[in-house]
Amino acid sequence: MRWLTLVLVVLITTLQWPLWFGKGSWLRVWQLDKQLQEQRAVNQTLIARNAALDAEVGDLKRGTDAIEERARNELGMIRQGEVFFQLLDPNGKSPPRE
Template sequence: MRLLALVFAVLIIALQWPLWVGKGSWLRAWQLDHQLSEQRARNEKLKERNAALAAEVRDLKAGTDAIEERARNELGMIRQDEVFMQVLDHPVGAGSVPATANTAR
């Protein structure tokens, strides 16, 4: 009787093995589901990026505002009658003295 119970236990384990560890197991299905959700999140980010790029392309083709903004920001261009002023921020510390004060001494 004990041998029969042992044989049944081994048969049950043998039948359950593919369900838990085999090629189409629950673990594999869970891993694939996790990979699928990660890929969907990546795809969503890429769709948003593509939409932004498409809007920028439409703006560049249709209007001059985007072209002017790029020329100003990326190339440092200004209009013909504009005056360009650059303000430099540097911290004023205890040891720093303005350049005009150094030359006056």
Template sequence: MKSLTIIFVVLVALMQYPLWFGKGSWFRVWSLNQQIEIQKKTNNDNQIRNNVLNAEVSDLKQGFSAIEERARNELGMTKQDEIFFQVTNPEKDKKETEVLNNTKAKN
């Protein structure tokens, strides 16, 4: 009787092995679910960034005000007979530079 119990315990353990350690194991499913969540977050962040870029592209295509604003802010351009004063915040500029550098490093 004792040997029969041991045989059944061994058989149950052998049947449980694929469930815990095999190709479709619980650990593998959990790991894949974690990867899926990370990928969903990455996809969501990229979708938000793409929406911002699409809005910027459509704005540039539709009117000259966006082009003028960009020329003023990024290139420091002015109209004829116009005086342009640009006040900068060194700490904000430093943070923006760090964000741009981090973005470039990721790509």
């Protein structure tokens, strides 16, 4: 009877080993599921970024408002006849002199 119990335990262990630790094991399935969830989150952020870039490209193709906004903010340009006012914080540091 002891031998039969031992043989059954060894048989069950042999059959269960690939299920838990083999190539297609539950542990591997859980790891792949976690990777899939992480990749889906990354994909969502990239989809949002692509949508924003697509909207910006559309604005640049359709009108001059986006181009004017970029010229003002990034290059510091102003229109002819406009006067530029810079308001400084009295408690803040003064800007570097050129």
